[in-house]
Amino acid sequence: xxxxxxxxxxxxxxxxxxxxxxxxxxxxxxxxxxxxxxxxxxxxxxxxxxxxxxxxxxxxxxxxxxxxxxxxxxxxxxxxxxxxxxxxxxxxxxxxxxxxxxxxxxxxxxxxxxxxxxxxxxxxxxxxxxxxxxxxxxxxxxxxxxxxxxxxxxxxxxxxxxxxxxxxxxxxxxxxxxxxxxxxxxxxxxxxxxxxxxxxxxxxxxxxxxxxxxxxxxxxxxxxxxxxxxxxxxxxxxxxxxxxxxxxxxxxxxxxxxxxxxxxxxxxxxxxxxxxxxxxxxxxxxxxxxxxxxxxxxxxxxxxxxxxxxxxxxxxxxxxxxxxxxxxxxxxxxxxxxxxxxxxxxxxxxxxxxxxxxxxxxxxxxxxxxxxxxxxxxxxxxxxxxxxxxxxxxxxxxxxxxxxxxxxxxxxxxxxxxxxxxxxxxxxxxxxxxxxxxxxxxxxxxxxxxxxxxxxxxxxxxxxxxxxxxxxxxxxxxxxxxxxxxxxxxxxxxxxxxxxxxxxxxxxxxxxxxxxxxxxxxxxxxxxxxxxxxxxxxxxx
Numbered sequence: 001x002x003x004x005x006x007x008x009x010x011x012x013x014x015x016x017x018x019x020x021x022x023x024x025x026x027x028x029x030x031x032x033x034x035x036x037x038x039x040x041x042x043x044x045x046x047x048x049x050x051x052x053x054x055x056x057x058x059x060x061x062x063x064x065x066x067x068x069x070x071x072x073x074x075x076x077x078x079x080x081x082x083x084x085x086x087x088x089x090x091x092x093x094x095x096x097x098x099x100x101x102x103x104x105x106x107x108x109x110x111x112x113x114x115x116x117x118x119x120x121x122x123x124x125x126x127x128x129x130x131x132x133x134x135x136x137x138x139x140x141x142x143x144x145x146x147x148x149x150x151x152x153x154x155x156x157x158x159x160x161x162x163x164x165x166x167x168x169x170x171x172x173x174x175x176x177x178x179x180x181x182x183x184x185x186x187x188x189x190x191x192x193x194x195x196x197x198x199x200x201x202x203x204x205x206x207x208x209x210x211x212x213x214x215x216x217x218x219x220x221x222x223x224x225x226x227x228x229x230x231x232x233x234x235x236x237x238x239x240x241x242x243x244x245x246x247x248x249x250x251x252x253x254x255x256x257x258x259x260x261x262x263x264x265x266x267x268x269x270x271x272x273x274x275x276x277x278x279x280x281x282x283x284x285x286x287x288x289x290x291x292x293x294x295x296x297x298x299x300x301x302x303x304x305x306x307x308x309x310x311x312x313x314x315x316x317x318x319x320x321x322x323x324x325x326x327x328x329x330x331x332x333x334x335x336x337x338x339x340x341x342x343x344x345x346x347x348x349x350x351x352x353x354x355x356x357x358x359x360x361x362x363x364x365x366x367x368x369x370x371x372x373x374x375x376x377x378x379x380x381x382x383x384x385x386x387x388x389x390x391x392x393x394x395x396x397x398x399x400x401x402x403x404x405x406x407x408x409x410x411x412x413x414x415x416x417x418x419x420x421x422x423x424x425x426x427x428x429x430x431x432x433x434x435x436x437x438x439x440x441x442x443x444x445x446x447x448x449x450x451x452x453x454x455x456x457x458x459x460x461x462x463x464x465x466x467x468x469x470x471x472x473x474x475x476x477x478x479x480x481x482x483x484x485x486x487x488x489x490x491x492x493x494x495x496x497x498x499x500x501x502x503x504x505x506x507x508x509x510x511x512x513x514x515x516x517x518x519x520x521x522x523x524x525x526x527x528x529x530x531x532x533x534x535x536x537x538x539x540x541x
Contacts, residue, residue: 016059016112016197026068029053030075030104036163037080038444046163047218049076050189054136058193059119060112069108073101080158083440087248091369092355100147100155107143110523111136115197117526129194135522136194137187141179141515148413152354156412157445160185165448168222170477173456175227177508178414183515184221188214226476227502229458232426234494235393235401238281239464239472240265243488246289246466247435248375254292255301257466260488261290261318262304268490269311278492282393284308286318287466288332288407288433295320295335296343309339313394319407319431322348324381332357332380334405334431336391345390348383349407350416387416388423401497404428404459411450411463414508421457421505426497428453430463443469443485451477458502460495 016022032049035042053072057065077100084093115132123131140160148156161181164170173181195210242260265284271277295301295318309316316337324331332349354360357380359373366373390400404425410416411430420428430450434443447469454461454473460480461473468485472493481491504511 025056026072043167065108065112070105073104083442138519180511387419
């Protein structure tokens with residue numbers, strides 16, 4: 001009969017790393033998560049970083065897990081969003097960084113006690129280890145989903161899946177979605193921690209085997225190809241980057257951003273007419289805010305845009321700020337301008353950015369930081385129109401093209417991806433204005449999220465910015481065309497259009513719910529372990 005070996009003498013089998021060890025591992029792990037993100041974007045660092053954070057949290061008591069989670073969160077988030085300081089200074093950076101760090105702290109306060117409690121269950125060691133791994137991954141995923149939803153609509157940035165946009169696991173997102181991919185990666189990273197801290201004599205060989213098991217599992221997952229969708233045709237798209245002074249604090253005159261995009265488009269059409277830029281475009285796309293304020297209400301702006309549309313004999317999709325029905329409110333909108341006919345379709349940004357595009361609880365926050373709050377003078381309302389716009393393409397014998405629209409941070413929200421495909425999107429136009437972030441990592445971080453969205457949805461994403469980074473991304477995640485940042489230019493390609501839903505769109509929400517359920521089950525089982533322990537203590541008394 002097999003008898004389990006006793007734990008090594010002098011070691012508490014319920015204890016994780018010592019405080020100083022856990023703090024160091026958490027800090028290094030958080031730093032490595034940032035290294036895995038743009039600008040460095042070395043994807044293996046994300047796997048190592050998540051492993052170190054989970055090792056630091058494993059079997060910690062609630063307050064210890066809270067503090068260690070906060071260390072990991074601070075080490076990741078404050079470098080990750082340092083781009084907030086470029087124009088706005090340290091206060092917004094400190095506020096958002098602290099909020100996101102608190103989410104990490106909450107995760108730590110749960111993972112530590114849960115893995116500790118599960119170790120007490122009177123179950124075979126293999127069952128316990130599996131339960132710990134799945135619970136930890138579920139709690140990690142729950143933290144990502146929570147921060148993506150609350151407060152004020154959440155901030156769906158800095159997810160574990162994002163660190164793998166350039167790695168071999170990226171195509172898996174087309175099968176399981178962002179939350180599903182984060183959960184799978186977290187589970188693989190939890191395996192070495194579970195084995196190392198098991199109620200067995202610690203063995204470097206055993207832990208190495210567990211790490212090897214995780215690596216083999218990740219390699220097998222990396223072999224999964226991108227999920228296929230059905231090509232329906234092609235459309236020749238010209239996306240224009242005007243290289244405008246489009247930031248909040250840029251020194252410019254009203255109309256400058258519009259004129260920059262008009263000029264760049266006109267120069268491109270000159271080249272087309274001269275026979276040096278290929279076939280004429282069937283659709284022209286401009287970035288967010290490229291037509292500035294209330295295009296339909298300005299005869300001058302309408303004349304400029306319609307002149308280009310008639311010259312190209314092609315519709316132009318552009319961005320404009322429009323007055324809303326409620327007093328002193330606006331929408332951040334995308335419009336389809338048809339030659340001579342004018343506005344033919346409209347989409348309003350669904351996820352306006354709090355503290356930038358609207359000010360929640362304005363009077364409360366003005367009491368804390370009046371100068372910063374008063375910078376946000378406009379209040380944008382969230383859009384309710386369909387997430388895909390019909391675009392009639394002249395000269396093309398087909399039904400109207402259905403283009404999914406994501407304005408700036410719309411692209412980071414899972415719900416927007418599902419809405420675009422549910423509304424029939426054959427291609428995704430991601431219009432953005434990154435001028436407020438200069439040459440910081442924000443532009444690259446947003447581009448990599450767009451890259452994952454292309455794979456997740458099985459659609460080409462045309463990511464077009466006022467200043468960059470602008471890139472056309474195929475459903476396999478590869479660049480089709482691009483424009484150098486901070487240069488005026490046009491990227492042109494015959495873009496394949498697609499129909500159908502990837503497994504990620506069909507079942508991504510179910511994958512997220514599964515990870516949430518596994519995390520919740522781990523919490524409940526760990527609470528039950530106290531019952532088992534109390535019963536054993538009474539029996540031995």
